Amino acid sequence: MSKPWSLSWKRCARTRTLFVLATLAAGTCAVNAQSTSSAPKAASFGPSNPFYAPSTLPFHAPPFDKIKDSDYQPAIEAGMAQQLKQVEAIANNPAPPTFENTIVALEKTGHLLERVMQTFNCVTSANTDDALQKVQAYEAPRLAAEQDAINLNPKLFARIKAIYEKRASLHLDPESLRLVEYDYKEFVKAGANLSDADKAKLKKLNEEDSTLSNEFMTRLLAGTKAGAYSTGDEAKLAGLTPAQLASAAQAAKGRKQSGWLIPLQNTTQQPDLAVLSDRATRQAIFENSWNRTERGDANDTRKIISRLAKERAEKAALLGFPNYAAWELTDQMAKTPKAALDFVNALVPASTAKGAAEEKEIQNVINQQHGGFNVEPWDWDFYSEQVRKAKYDLNEDEIKPYFELNDVLQNGVFYAANKLDGLTFKERHDIPVYQPDVRVFEVYDADGKPLALFYCDYFKRDNKSGGAWMDSLVTQSKLLHRLPVVFNVANFTKPAPGQPALLSWDDVTTMFHEFGHALNGMFADTEYPSLSGTQTPRDFVEFPSQFNEHWASNPEVFAHYAKNYKTGAPMPAELAAKLKKSLTFNQGYALTELLAAAMLDLQWHTLPASAPPENPDVFEKQALEKTHLWISYIPPRYRSSYFLHIWANGYAAGYYAYLWTEMLDDNAYQWFEDHGGLTRANGDRFRKMVLSRGNTENLEQMYENWLGGKPTIAPMVKFRGLEGFSATN
DSSP, X not given: OOSTTSOEEOOOBTTBOOEETTXXXXXXXXXXXXXXXXXXXXXXXXXXXXXXXXXXXXXXXXXXXXXOHHHHHHHHHHHHHHHHHHHXXXXXXXXXXXXXXXXXXXXXXXXXXXXXXXXXXHHHHHSOOHHHHHHHHHHHHHHHHHHHHHHTOHHHHHHHHHHHHTGGGSOOOHHHHXXXXXXXXXXXXXXXXXXXXXXXXXXXXXXXXXXXXXXXXXXXXXXXXXXXXXXXXXXXXXXXXXXXXXXXXXXXXXXXXXXXXXXXXXXXXXXXXXXXXXXXXXXHHHHXXXXXXXXXXXXXXXXXXXXXXXXXXXXXXXXXXXXXXXXXXXXXXXXXXXXXXXXXXXXXXXXXHHHHHHHHHHHHHHHHTTOOSOXXXXXXXXXXXXXXXXXXXXOHHHHGGGOBHHHHIIIIIHHHHHHHHOOEEEEESSSOXXXXXXXXXXXXXXXXXXXXXXXXXXXXXXXXXXXXXXXXXXXXXXTTTBOXXXXXXXXXXXXXXXXXXXXXXXXXXXXXXXXXXXXHHHTOOOSOGGGSTTOSOHHHHHHHHHHHHGGGTOHHHHHHHOBOTTTOOBOOHHHHHHHHHHTTTTXXXXXXXXXXXXXXXXXXXXXXXXXXXXXXXXXXXXXXXXXXOOBTTBOOSSOGGGOHHHHHSSOTTTTTHHHHXXXXXXXXXXXXXXXXXXXXXXXXXHIIIIITTTTXXXXXXXXXXXXXXXXXXXXXXXXXXXXXXXXXX
């Protein structure tokens, strides 16, 4: 939910997503959902706690220089107590329910809990430690219970229902009317209409989900760390550049090991597989990734996800739905599991056909080199890179010197925002941060007025969750007189000291993607925090970010940032043309791995409550086989056992959203191309009609009003390079 007492934080980008207050980023709880951790010793809560009062820093930014690990738990406990007291006062108000004394009053509750949780979620995802994980494990089920105490409060719901039923006679402005309808539907979805007995069952299921999700995160973080590939034999790393070897040596040194170490990223495939020439090394790294949480050890997640799938189906049945996806999608753009499944299935023929054509090209290269083997997943990137080089005379090592991180940020990401929206950025060194790698920029609007604070944290650390995401430290609201504070997090390889941070093309588009989310948060211009910025359904929230990726390859923007980090010379036109031509390369593989992950998610979450607990390995294979996505050489982007999005980050039954919103963003970029491209007029129109509106309107209608019609998959097929393959519209 997206109320002040249960904020939904968007965590996404190519690999991450939305997560809910009660579903924290990590924790240490037992698989049976009964927390084995005793309460961490908490300090008393008083004026010395940095969360006691709103921050006095610009934009109310968190005072990270004053916050200690021991400050979080007392602030969380005090915040929950304060919020429950405030909500009880609203529920027990003897005055007849009105929009002001109930709906608006709810928007004003929970400020202390919001302050601490937005900061807590930031650090536990991007810079966690054992002490924070212990707090997280203890508080997760308590937060879930507190959320239920509000959502299932009968007196509170009676007041909301009374206002909802007479909303037509209240003469509310459109945003206020939207808030009334939103609150009512969210309370109903949360179980407000259940009997007392069923509410008690629901509370237990919600607590179990929260606890298991936290345990999943803890095991995944540990399993991913343990899955790093290490060697003392440099020959096994043949193909890595000197800079990559130095980074691997630095990673080993960081863990007090000798030799070289290659940490895992969150996806199935790993970046270095594209260049490592030793096949045994590639296989070892791939298998470390594939089996990171399936080793039968303390980090194994299979029993957890089997139970999570089962209890979610039970929850859906309790709420009157045939499966969890049917319940979850009621407030999404897709509305039903059938709509989501039909959408995914429509893309499978073209995607797998192109993937098969790509496999033949790769196998031909292997055969020409007398490899004597059929292509396996750990071979794909290595040989597809050779195919790409042969087709386009291009490889990553040629282009990386033109993608230095700061140039991409300042002269690419920020430049596009300036051209479209008139934004300017000034780096600030007086705002405290939670880790030395973090940078802070003040963002100014076209009229010169301060608009937002923007933090960026780009380098991988062992105590950081995988992937990339956007989140908020302060949410915009006119009602609360707040401007936004947003941040982007990624997991780019940190260079050795003195070396430049050179990015792959995928890293470049990740930066643009996450900044699209940031713009959605910065441009928020709504009265109520519950409807502000990125507080939108999953199958809409990825639209602004994926749309923003297109500017990475826009000729004007590209020319402004793609410059050699040593000489400042622009990327040669011939090389730039090769890169542009190659952008549709390997898209059969790329789309198929996404479709497989989306299908796994939907198959898990369309299980009925009557289904027995599933064996994840058996279920995974069967789910992909029956949907024509079990392909030996194209594994899913995420295996069930490390599918962070759906088991811990709020994307359950929602991973299809990345593809659904790709359809929206490709239609949108086609509109820009048809109307003059990178202009202030286009940017201002997009901001006014879409990016600033949050969830204040019917999103489908809002999008169609801006676009001028309904979206189709045709632009998606075009931009993916799937034209000519079998696809349906």
